[in-house]
Amino acid sequence: MIEIPFDPEIHLGPISLAWHGIFTAVGIFLGVWLAIRLLRGRVSEDAGYSVATWGVLGGIIGARMLHVADRWDFYSQHLEQVPQIWTGGIAVWGAAIGGVLGGFLVALRRRDVPIGGTADAAAAGIGLGFGVGRIGDIINGEHHALPCEVARICVGYTNPATLGQPGPVHLAIGYEMIWDLLGVGLVLWLLGRFAWRRPEGRIFWTWLVSYALGRWLIGYLRVGDPTPIAGLRQDQVVAVAVLLVAIAALALLQAGILSRAFGRFRRETAT
Numbered sequence: 001m002i003e004i005p006f007d008p009e010i011h012l013g014p015i016s017l018a019w020h021g022i023f024t025a026v027g028i029f030l031g032v033w034l035a036i037r038l039l040r041g042r043v044s045e046d047a048g049y050s051v052a053t054w055g056v057l058g059g060i061i062g063a064r065m066l067h068v069a070d071r072w073d074f075y076s077q078h079l080e081q082v083p084q085i086w087t088g089g090i091a092v093w094g095a096a097i098g099g100v101l102g103g104f105l106v107a108l109r110r111r112d113v114p115i116g117g118t119a120d121a122a123a124a125g126i127g128l129g130f131g132v133g134r135i136g137d138i139i140n141g142e143h144h145a146l147p148c149e150v151a152r153i154c155v156g157y158t159n160p161a162t163l164g165q166p167g168p169v170h171l172a173i174g175y176e177m178i179w180d181l182l183g184v185g186l187v188l189w190l191l192g193r194f195a196w197r198r199p200e201g202r203i204f205w206t207w208l209v210s211y212a213l214g215r216w217l218i219g220y221l222r223v224g225d226p227t228p229i230a231g232l233r234q235d236q237v238v239a240v241a242v243l244l245v246a247i248a249a250l251a252l253l254q255a256g257i258l259s260r261a262f263g264r265f266r267r268e269t270a271t
Helices: 019-038 045-070 092-109 115-140 172-194 202-221 234-255 257-270
Strands: 002-004 009-012 015-018 155-157
Touching: 009 019, 015 019, 019 045, 019 115, 045 092, 045 115, 092 115, 092 234, 115 172, 115 202, 172 202, 202 234
Parallel strands: 002 155
Antiparallel strands: 009 015
């Protein structure tokens, strides 16, 4: 069994910093950097950072809102804690949905931002941000998983302050981190072959299909959350819903229906 001995917080004298928050911040920084770099030469940095800024804000708001909704039994009795995001509590699916919507709405208002191509580049940035952010989740041990019998991959948390299980259990959140980074590799490979080819946006939706599929499958290794529909955990229900939407969007885009709708909308708003 692999022992994970980390304290969830780093202590600097009287100051304590949560590893989760540190890696979330690093993930956001690296994700924005990668997306802006991939857009270089096609979208100005001013436009890119404008979309990224609102995408990050939308992601933070969405992550908190979904977490609050998921834990409404607690927050309904402590409404003053709803906006206190610094106390912890975010949902990655909320970050994904809120971030995409935030960036999309800003991109719609700018005539100098190709929505599909920008989304394709953003997919790599989002995936990298998620992957790096998962390092904090691994250190915290806050996502519990099923028992594990394969000694080389089983883990156990040993620090007295940990939120993790003593083990041996699957490091399900670590599997998600690996899946996130593999998704980044997939996007970069697809961008190398198909970047800026019409219909743009296919790479984004392909990434979203792969991400949702991974979250759904790996979710079977996690425990501790309600299973409201067909034995699926709440994050799996969201994953299945996103998977279906992404497959449909990819099919419509490939058929030219979605791309034509976007083209009409952009022309109308530009006049």
